[in-house]
Amino acid sequence: MTRFTVNGQPIEYRLDPETPLLWALRDASNLTGTKYGCGTGQCGACTVHVDGRPTRSCQLPIGRLEGSFVTTIEALSRDRSHPVQQAWVAESVPQCGFCQSGMIMAAAALIDRNPAPTDEEIDAAITNLCPCGSYPRIREAIRRAGR
Numbered sequence: 001m002t003r004f005t006v007n008g009q010p011i012e013y014r015l016d017p018e019t020p021l022l023w024a025l026r027d028a029s030n031l032t033g034t035k036y037g038c039g040t041g042q043c044g045a046c047t048v049h050v051d052g053r054p055t056r057s058c059q060l061p062i063g064r065l066e067g068s069f070v071t072t073i074e075a076l077s078r079d080r081s082h083p084v085q086q087a088w089v090a091e092s093v094p095q096c097g098f099c100q101s102g103m104i105m106a107a108a109a110l111i112d113r114n115p116a117p118t119d120e121e122i123d124a125a126i127t128n129l130c131p132c133g134s135y136p137r138i139r140e141a142i143r144r145a146g147r
C-alpha cells in the first residue's frame, strides 16, 4: 500500500509499488486529464506536479511517492481561474489538444517559480512536445500568464 495526496485528498493505493503514477491516476483514481503519449518520458503529455515540480508521471513508480503531494490538471482547472488556463484560452493555444494538459501543468510550474520568464527560460523549462507545433502560442500564453 502506498499513501500520498492527490489534488488535496489523501489516497491509499493498493497497487504494485512499481505501477507508474500515470496509471494509478487514470485507472485507479479516474483522473483521465493526464494523458498517455509516448510512455518513455519524452513527450510530457503525462506531466503532473509532484511536490510542486513538473514530473513525467509515466516514469514515476508510485512506491516512491509515499507522503508526496500530487496535483493534476483536474485540480488546476477546477474553477477556471488559474492564470495559465486563462492565458491559454485568451491565446487560443490548443490545436489538436492532446498535449495540452501536460503542457499547461509544465507552464503552471514555471510561472509559479518564475512569473516573467524569458523566451530562453521558457524553452529550457518547457520540454514537452506539441505534435501540432503550437510553440509560439504556448510562449505567448506563458508570457501573458505571468503579467
Ligand code: FES
Pocket (backbone or CB within 6 Å): 035, 036, 037, 038, 039, 040, 041, 042, 043, 044, 045, 046, 047, 056, 057, 058, 059
Ligand atoms: Fe509520459 Fe510521454 S507519456 S512523457
